[in-house]
Amino acid sequence: MHEEYMNSTLTAVVPATVRVGANAPHADLYKELFVANTDKSTGHSMMRALQRDVKRLSFDGGHKLLFVFYSKSAAARWNQKALRYQNAVIVLHNTHRRPEDEGTGQYTAAQVEVQYAVRIYGAGRLGLAALERAFSLFSEAKVLDVEHARAKKTEL
Structure with a gap:
C-alpha cells in the first residue's frame, strides 16, 4: 500500500549492447552508474542526489532498469533525464499506466518503448x-x- 501511494517508479530501457546480470545486486547497479557518470571532478554531486532520491534500483533480467523513488516529487525531478550506463545512454521515463487508460489500447511513447x-x-x-x-x-x-x-x- 505504501509503495502504491508514496513511492514512484521510473524505468530506463537498457540497450542490448549493455551486459547486466539477471540478478545483479542493487550495489553493483549503482556502481556501474557511478563509474559511467563521474570522473575526478564532475558528476559526484549528481550521483549523490540520485542515491539520496532512489529507494531501490533493480534490473528486470531483460532490458529494464527500475528506479524506485521515495516520492513522486523526487521521481519528477529525474523524469526524462539521461544517464550513462556502461557504454550506453539510458533515459528515465515514467511508464506508469493510469487506471483510465486500461483497456483503451492507448500507450505513451515511453510505455511502448519498454515493451519487449x-x-x-x-x-x-x-x-x-x-x-x-x-x-x-x-x-x-x-x-x-x-x-x-x-x-x-x-x-x-
Whole structure:
C-alpha cells in the first residue's frame, strides 16, 4: 500500500549492447552508474542526489532498469533525464499506466518503448523497412529491430 501511494517508479530501457546480470545486486547497479557518470571532478554531486532520491534500483533480467523513488516529487525531478550506463545512454521515463487508460489500447511513447516485442499480424504485404518507418512515426518510440515471423525460435 505504501509503495502504491508514496513511492514512484521510473524505468530506463537498457540497450542490448549493455551486459547486466539477471540478478545483479542493487550495489553493483549503482556502481556501474557511478563509474559511467563521474570522473575526478564532475558528476559526484549528481550521483549523490540520485542515491539520496532512489529507494531501490533493480534490473528486470531483460532490458529494464527500475528506479524506485521515495516520492513522486523526487521521481519528477529525474523524469526524462539521461544517464550513462556502461557504454550506453539510458533515459528515465515514467511508464506508469493510469487506471483510465486500461483497456483503451492507448500507450505513451515511453510505455511502448519498454515493451519487449510488438507483434503486428497481417502486415506480411508491407516491407520490413516500410513497417519500421511507419511504426516509429506513429509510436514515437525507437524501433530496435524488425523481422519476419519464424516457424521456430531457432530458425533464422
